[in-house]
Amino acid sequence: xxxxxxxxxxxxxxxxxxxxxxxxxxxxxxxxxxxxxxxxxxxxxxxxxxxxxxxxxxxxxxxxxxxxxxxxxxxxxxxxxxxxxxxxxxxxxxxxxxxxxxxxxxxxxxxxxxxxxxxxxxxxxxxxxxxxxxxxxxxxxxxxxxxxxxxxxxxxxxxxxxxxxxxxxxxxxxxxxxxxxxxxxxxxxxxxxxxxxxxxxxxxxxxxxxxxxxxxxxxxxxxxxxxxxxxxxxxxxxxxxxxxxxxxxxxxxxxxxxxxxxxxxxxxxxxxxxxxxxxxxxxxxxxxxxxxxxxxxxxxxxxxxxxxxxxxxxxxxxxxxxxxxxxxxxxxxxxxxxxxxxxxxxxxxxxxxxxxxxxxxxxxxxxxxxxxxxxxxxxxxxxxxxxxxxxxxxxxxxxxxxxxxxxxxxxxxxxxxxxxxxxxxxxxx
RNA sequence: GGGGAGAUACCAAAGCGGCCAACUGGGACGGACUGUAAAUCCGUUGACGUAUGUCUUCGAAGGUUCGAAUCCUUCUCUCCCCA
Numbered sequence: 218x219x220x221x222x223x224x225x226x227x228x229x230x231x232x233x234x235x236x237x238x239x240x241x242x243x244x245x246x247x248x249x250x251x252x253x254x255x256x257x258x259x260x261x262x263x264x265x266x267x268x269x270x271x272x273x274x275x276x277x278x279x280x281x282x283x284x285x286x287x288x289x290x291x292x293x294x295x296x297x298x299x300x301x302x303x304x305x306x307x308x309x310x311x312x313x314x315x316x317x318x319x320x321x322x323x324x325x326x327x328x329x330x331x332x333x334x335x336x337x338x339x340x341x342x343x344x345x346x347x348x349x350x351x352x353x354x355x356x357x358x359x360x361x362x363x364x365x366x367x368x369x370x371x372x373x374x375x376x377x378x379x380x381x382x383x384x385x386x387x388x389x390x391x392x393x394x395x396x397x398x399x400x401x402x403x404x405x406x407x408x409x410x411x412x413x414x415x416x417x418x419x420x421x422x423x424x425x426x427x428x429x430x431x432x433x434x435x436x437x438x439x440x441x442x443x444x445x446x447x448x449x450x451x452x453x454x455x456x457x458x459x460x461x462x463x464x465x466x467x468x469x470x471x472x473x474x475x476x477x478x479x480x481x482x483x484x485x486x487x488x489x490x491x492x493x494x495x496x497x498x499x500x501x502x503x504x505x506x507x508x509x510x511x512x513x514x515x516x517x518x519x520x521x522x523x524x525x526x527x528x529x530x531x532x533x534x535x536x537x538x539x540x541x542x543x544x545x546x547x548x549x550x551x552x553x554x555x556x557x558x559x560x561x562x563x564x565x566x567x568x569x570x571x572x573x574x575x576x577x578x579x580x581x582x583x584x585x586x587x588x589x590x591x592x593x594x595x596x597x598x599x600x601x602x603x604x605x606x607x608x609x610x611x612x613x614x615x616x617x618x619x620x621x622x623x624x625x626x627x628x629x630x631x632x633x634x635x636x637x638x639x640x641x642x643x644x645x646x
Numbered sequence: 647g648g649g650g651a652g653a654u655a656c657c658a659a660a661g662c663g664g665c666c667a668a669c670u671g672g673g674a675c676g677g678a679c680u681g682u683a684a685a686u687c688c689g690u691u692g693a694c695g696u697a698u699g700u701c702u703u704c705g706a707a708g709g710u711u712c713g714a715a716u717c718c719u720u721c722u723c724u725c726c727c728c729a
Contacts, residue, residue, distance in 0.1 A: 441684095468682080475683050505681035538682050578695095594695060602676040602689060635676060 218246065221277040225435070227490050228483040230270065232409040234433040235419065241403060241431055246332060247279045249404035249433075250396055252339070252389065253321065254286035254294060255313035256305065259457035260320050262469075263408075263447045265521070266438050266484055268324050270406045271334070275325055276487075280332040282402060283321045287314050287340030289389055295382040296369040297410045302382075314338065320456050324520070337400075339392045355391050358424040359417065367413035386417045393418025397430055404431040438484060441476035456521050463522040464560025467530035468637070470514035471507070475500075478509035486516040533557040537639055546608060551626045558631075563641045564588045571619055571644045578615045580642075581605075581632065589632060589640050599634065606633040 222239040225231045241247060251267050253260065260268070271281040290310050293302050305313075318336055325334035364370060364386060370378060393415070396402035405415045415432040422430045438446045447454055454469050455461040461469075473481060478500070482493055500508040519527045536546065536557050549557070564585045574580040577600070578593040590596045597615050599605050605612045607622050608631050624630060630642040 472682060475681095478683090503681095504683075507681060507683075510681095510683080534682085592694070594693080597695080598690060599676070603678090604676045604690095637682060 218243065218278040219276065221274055221279065222433075224273055224277060225270070225433075229480065230266075230273075230435045230484055232434045232436040233412055235416075235431050237429075238404065238431040238433055242277075242279065247404055248282060248396075248400060248402045249274055249279060249406055250282035250284050250337075250393075250402050251406045252284040252286050252289065252392065253317055254290040255310050255317050256290055256293075257453075257455075258313050258316050259455040259460050260317055261447060261453045261455050262485075263438070265456065265517075266435060267406065267408055268321070269484060270433075270435055272324055272487070274406070275329075275332060275334060278332055280334070281325055282335045282337060282396065282400065283325065284392060284396070285314050285318055285321070285336065285338045285340075287311075287338045288343035289339060289385065289392070290314070292385050292388060293382050294369075294385050294389075294414070295373055295378055296385075296414060298369075299372070301377065301379055304381075314340075316457070335400075337396070339388075339395075342395050343388070343391075351391075355387060355394075355421070358421055359387065359390065363420065364417070367417070369410075369413050386414045387421075389414040390417040390421040393430065394421050394425060397422050397428070398426070402430075404433060406433045406435070408437050409434045410437065435484075438480065441474060446477075458522060458526070462560030463518060463526035464530045464533050466522065467514050467518045467527065467534060470517055471510050471534065472637075473510055473513070475504065475509070478513060482509055482513050486513055488512070488516070529556060529559055533560060537561075546631065547623075547625055551628075554626065554629070558639070558641050561639045561641050562588075563643055565643045565645055567645050571642075574619045576616045576618065577605075577607075577612060580619045585642060589634070589642075604635050607631065609633070 220239075221242050222231070222234070249271075251271055253264060253267075268283075271283060275281045287310060290305065290313070291307075293304065295301075318338075321336055327334050364383070365374075367386060369386070370383060373382075393402070393405050405418055407415060412432065412434050415434070419430045419432055422428055440446045453461075454466060456466075458466075470481075479497065482488060482496070483490075486493075488496065496508055496512055500506070515527060515531075518530055522530075532553075536549070536554075539545070546554070566584055570584050571580070574584050578596040581596050582590045582593045590599070593615075596605070600612055600615050603611060608625065619630075622630060624644060628644050630644070632640040632642055634640065
């Protein structure tokens with residue numbers, strides 16, 4: 218059995234843990250869990266950091282359980298939230314939890330003997346738990362004084378917190394107790410914002426049964442400039458290919474700054490520390506080759522989207538950002554071209570619409586139903602700043618007629634907004 | 647309860663009768679440089695647009711004026727001080 222704590226320590230993935238965790242983990246195969254509330258239709262790369270905890274946990278020989286918060290998701294975790302949120306509808310939660318379950322199944326091994334992973338849903342044991350029973354069996358064991366002391370609650374005392382959100386920690390505490398009793402789960406892990414909720418669970422277990430449970434949290438990943446990690450300009454980076462295409466996903470990792478790579482490669486990849494150090498050395502010698510970024514982007518994209526999608530994302534990136542200019546684009550056969558650009562947003566337009574455009578502004582705005590640009594002014598401003606290229610060639614004026622451009626394969630126009638945003642216009646016959 | 651200060655675009659913050667679509671800083675976006683990095687420099691940043699044009703903005707509603715973000719009235723909210 219590998220030393221899990223030591224592994225995490227080397228990777229800088231430990232924020233905090235209760236005493237004796239290491240002893241417990243080294244003495245026997247331990248069952249540990251992390252919860253994921255179905256607050257969105259997909260997990261995002263912030264969640265990926267905690268998923269990696271489970272991955273390492275299993276690789277070290279322990280048994281990981283991923284908990285889907287079908288019940289807790291209905292309540293809303295106040296941790297890290299400065300104000301009360303709206304409740305999600307039942308349909309949304311059902312839909313979300315089904316999709317999140319699918320995603321989680323991706324990352325762990327469910328068929329490896331004793332430490333096979335499991336997925337559970339706290340809705341299963343909460344749905345028939347009556348309010349009265351809950352108050353008598355669970356609520357009685359923790360004092361409001363204790364619950365009030367939690368950071369997540371303290372921060373909300375000024376602005377207000379509903380009884381519902383206040384109860385969240387009790388629900389999560391009960392999850393831990395339930396899993397402790399029914400699945401022999403001794404350890405709960407999570408992001409550092411979960412520390413308060415996790416320790417409430419430990420406290421509940423101790424009060425009811427006198428037994429000891431353990432906690433371990435990982436630091437929330439931040440960027441070197443202090444801003445939140447995991448947001449691209451278009452918002453969250455999701456694990457769902459429909460919400461963030463594998464190409465966009467790959468690009469996100471490829472674009473991280475040199476400074477951030479050291480932290481990221483440790484948290485999000487499974488390279489050994491020796492491998493990481495060697496990569497870092499290579500990177501330092503030839504920083505322009507972006508060795509670290511590539512290593513991270515490749516491994517993470519492959520883990521999330523699979524080898525085939527990674528390959529496509531790489532091909533697309535090479536075409537769009539490689540040395541090859543217009544000619545290279547045209548030399549690709551149509552199938553390869555389309556496959557490569559699968560992750561690039563596309564807009565379809567009929568031939569007549571296309572040829573009826575008087576100028577570029579019209580084409581990129583009204584004719585494409587504002588999918589590329591919201592208004593002609595935006596197009597003009599962008600062109601004035603030199604921010605638009607068509608088929609990799611910079612556009613000088615908005616007055617160019619669309620017919621002046623060569624359609625690739627008589628059908629496609631590759632529109633580039635700025636340096637990194639591509640859009641494919643498909644002209645239908 | 648008494649007294650005082652304030653509310654301006656994504657945020658912060660100037661403006662206090664016309665030269666204000668509104669200084670400046672941050673953010674965001676674009677460009678140059680580079681390595682699809684960082685730093686730096688330049689540009690854009692109410693909307694529509696190209697006619698140096700129109701429309702809508704300065705807490706809300708009214709009013710004074712040829713003309714108001716700027717003056718007056720009422721209202722709403724925020725902050726500070728004294729009780």
